[in-house]
Amino acid sequence: MSRAARERRAELASFLRARREHITLEDVGLPGGGRRRTPGLRREEVAQLAGVGVTWYTWLEQSRDINVSAPVLDAIARALRLDQRERAHLFTLSATVDLEAEARRCSALAPGYQLFLDQLDPFPAVALSWRYDILAFNTAYRFLHGDLEEIPPEERNFLWLFFTHPDYVDFVEDRDGGARLAVARLRTHVASHLGDPLGQELVSRLLAASPFFAEIWSQHDVARNDPGYKVFPSSVGRLRMLPHRLLHAEGDGWTMVYTPANEQTALQLPRLLSREPQAASA
Structure with missing residues (x-):
């Protein structure tokens, strides 16, 4: 992976973590889990909402060199309740074409x-x-x-x-x-x-x-x-x-x-x- 790609993946991981921390269980309709040491959703909860594997999503937030497809990014964007600008940023950092945005x-x-x-x-x-x-x-x-x-x-x-x-x-x-x-x-x-x-x-x-x-x-x-x-x-x-x-x-x-x-x-x-x-x- 090139230096530019590594930097983009690192920025993607930081962006995902930041968005995840701004979402509450109530925002996504999940039952409350009591007091938490960190704000927002856990990785496994985002993976559950997006319908992806917990290990795969964890690797994504760890800047691992893994394949990322448009449908999976679409699911993550919906799980994190991203608006259009945040969604566009997500796809840009992932170097992936957002077909839904193109059609729109x-x-x-x-x-x-x-x-x-x-x-x-x-x-x-x-x-x-x-x-x-x-x-x-x-x-x-x-x-x-x-x-x-x-x-x-x-x-x-x-x-x-x-x-x-x-x-x-x-x-x-x-x-x-x-x-x-x-x-x-x-x-x-x-x-x-x-x-x-x-x-x-x-x-x-x-x-x-x-x-x-x-x-x-x-x-x-x-x-x-x-x-x-x-x-x-x-x-x-x-x-x-x-x-x-x-x-x-x-x-x-x-x-x-x-x-x-x-x-x-x-x-x-x-x-x-x-x-x-x-x-x-x-």
């Missing part, structure tokens, strides 16, 4: 985020998770290529559309360069989320469905040169755009905002908004 973070954007995207019209804007799930978008992005609202929500993953959907294979003019950049970024993100089954499932689906994706994935690129602009053969003509990448917490993702790179594109962008069906007058 990817499920929705913060309240008001859609309003933020809408205010960016006529500049196309889309919020993505690290897996390129399309979490939200504004009107300009909706009509950048076809009508994104016509795609079922469960299929709204940018990579899935780009590599498999006939209406999105020519989403950008430089398809080869755009594909290689996106896949290189995906591989980098996958390395940071190795325990995420949804990411693994996405890669497996793409490998099975797209020989083009499989070819690029097999090259193991993790960095590609970004030309700094994108050309979209859009529904309102050829658009030359400058991409701006804004990070957000939801799904370890980012928001892409595209601004015009020339005057012609600036004049064309408002036409994307005119494609939205108008509500019928009363």
Whole structure:
């Protein structure tokens, strides 16, 4: 075990002991055990509540080099009544991916985020998770290529559309360069989320469905040169755009905002908004 790993395990052991000492038998619904020399729960009581072996939990608090899985950490977090920040700290110290937190973070954007995207019209804007799930978008992005609202929500993953959907294979003019950049970024993100089954499932689906994706994935690129602009053969003509990448917490993702790179594109962008069906007058 490396020095950094030993230090992390020692901090984990101290954290567990501190949390254990702040929990009473009454907090967890266990019968009182009379006077105690030390506050809080005993190790065997935490092990009982979490459904793990007493010896294993003792080793965990002794900084032993033992295997720790996400389900077991989840059980310990519940036994110790950890809040979300404490739970995140527990998983960080254990160097383990919290799948429950990942799913929760990817499920929705913060309240008001859609309003933020809408205010960016006529500049196309889309919020993505690290897996390129399309979490939200504004009107300009909706009509950048076809009508994104016509795609079922469960299929709204940018990579899935780009590599498999006939209406999105020519989403950008430089398809080869755009594909290689996106896949290189995906591989980098996958390395940071190795325990995420949804990411693994996405890669497996793409490998099975797209020989083009499989070819690029097999090259193991993790960095590609970004030309700094994108050309979209859009529904309102050829658009030359400058991409701006804004990070957000939801799904370890980012928001892409595209601004015009020339005057012609600036004049064309408002036409994307005119494609939205108008509500019928009363």
